[in-house]
Amino acid sequence: EVQLVESGGGLVQPGGSLRLSCAASGFTFSSYWMSWVRQAPGKGLEWVANIKQDGSEKYYVDSVKGRFIISRDNAKNSLYLQMNSLRAEDTAVYYCARDPPYCSGGSCYEQSYYFDYWGQGTLVTVSS
Amino acid sequence: SYELTQPLSVSVALGQTARITCGGDDIGYKNVHWYHQKPGQAPVLVIYRDSNRPSGIPERFSGSNSGNTATLTISRAQAGDEADYYCQVWDSSTADVVFGGGTKLTVL
Numbered sequence: 001e002v003q004l005v006e007s008g009g010g011l012v013q014p015g016g017s018l019r020l021s022c023a024a025s026g027f028t029f030s031s032y033w034m035s036w037v038r039q040a041p042g043k044g045l046e047w048v049a050n051i052k053q054d055g056s057e058k059y060y061v062d063s064v065k066g067r068f069i070i071s072r073d074n075a076k077n078s079l080y081l082q083m084n085s086l087r088a089e090d091t092a093v094y095y096c097a098r099d100p101p102y103c104s105g106g107s108c109y110e111q112s113y114y115f116d117y118w119g120q121g122t123l124v125t126v127s128s
Numbered sequence: 129s130y131e132l133t134q135p136l137s138v139s140v141a142l143g144q145t146a147r148i149t150c151g152g153d154d155i156g157y158k159n160v161h162w163y164h165q166k167p168g169q170a171p172v173l174v175i176y177r178d179s180n181r182p183s184g185i186p187e188r189f190s191g192s193n194s195g196n197t198a199t200l201t202i203s204r205a206q207a208g209d210e211a212d213y214y215c216q217v218w219d220s221s222t223a224d225v226v227f228g229g230g231t232k233l234t235v236l
Contacts, residue, residue, distance in 0.1 A: 035225065037171075045163075045171065045214050047225035059223045062129075095170055113218035113225065114161035116182065118170040 002026040002117045004096050009122030016086050016126070022079040022096030022119055030054075030074040033099040033111040036081050038092035039121075046092075049081065050099065053110065063089075086126045093121040130219040132228035139234045146202040148231045150215030153196060159218070160198040162191060164211040165230075171214065175200060205235050 008020040020036070035050040049060045049070040058070050069082040079096050097115035101108065133151040140146035150160060160178050163171040173182050175191040178198065188203045202209055215228040 037225075044212075044230040045165075045216075045227040047227065050225070061224060112176065113159065114173065114176050114216060115163075115171070116173050116176075118172070120170050 002098070004098065004117060004119035006094060006096055006119045006122040009094065009124045011125045011127065012086055013128050014087060014126055017082070017084045018086065018124060020081040020083065020094055020096075020122060020124070024077045024079065024096075024098075027098070029072075029077040031101065033101075034072060034079045035097045035099055035115060036070060036079075037095045037097050037115070037118075038090075038124075039095070040089070040092040043092075048094070051079070083124070086124075088126050091124060091126050093123050095119050095121045129222060129224065130217065130226050132215055132217065132226055134213075134215060134228040134231045136229075137232045137234065139236055140202070140205045141236050142207065143204055146205050146209070146233060146235075148200045148202075148213050148215075148233065150198040150200070150228050151196055152198075152217065155196055155198050155217065156194045158193075160191065160193045161216045162189075162200045163214045163216065164209075164233075165214065166211045174213075202233070205233075207235050209233060210235050 003025045005023045012018050036048040051058045051070045067085045071080045096119045098117040099111045100116050101110050102112045162175040165171040174185050174189050178193040179191040190201045192199050212230045214230045
């Protein structure tokens with residue numbers, strides 16, 4: 001059974017830092033692109049960042065570039081999000097999500113650009 | 129940046145058909161994915177690449193995509209279908225994953 005379990009959320013002051021973790025199990029973690037997606041209270045979903053299977057490619061939404069760092073440890077089946085210079089607008093539930101590879105018409109692709117499994121999320125609150 | 133537009137809310141009578149739209153510039157040229165999310169729960173994928181259903185998703189859920197509008201159709205709506213629904217695409221020009229604002233489905 002595929003499981004994604006986030007941890008590390010909590011209350012932090014503006015300007016502070018926090019590191020989120022996502023423990024993966026039930027699948028070959030090193031074969032998947034992974035993402036962080038967040039949801040502010042009462043708001044919609046917002047993609048935050050993603051990372052390639054071997055960590056060699058990383059992409060971020062503009063609002064977190066230069067402040068957040070996504071990383072992974074395939075030996076530990078874990079995904080991370082280092083969040084620095086936190087702002088009130090970063091307050092949200094943060095989900096980790098899996099992006100599956102797929103094959104079609106004789107070609108195979110590393111990612112599908114959608115999320116087939118999600119964790120239950122961890123709440124980050126930025127407030128003084 | 130690419131934007132997706134969804135109605136804030138859609139209502140449907142029990143047993144009838146609900147249609148939730150997702151608008152975007154030439155969205156028909158993109159792969160559109162749909163999720164539902166119930167209060168306090170994580171999102172769940174219900175349609176991928178316009179019209180494909182993951183295992184475990186009822187056949188009542190279907191999708192289409194053409195021109196500037198993608199549509200999620202829920203046939204024979206049930207009370208358990210009440211949720212927020214989000215469309216999502218990948219914007220190749222920015223490498224961003226983009227979500228629509230979400231639609232709250234109410235089953236009357």
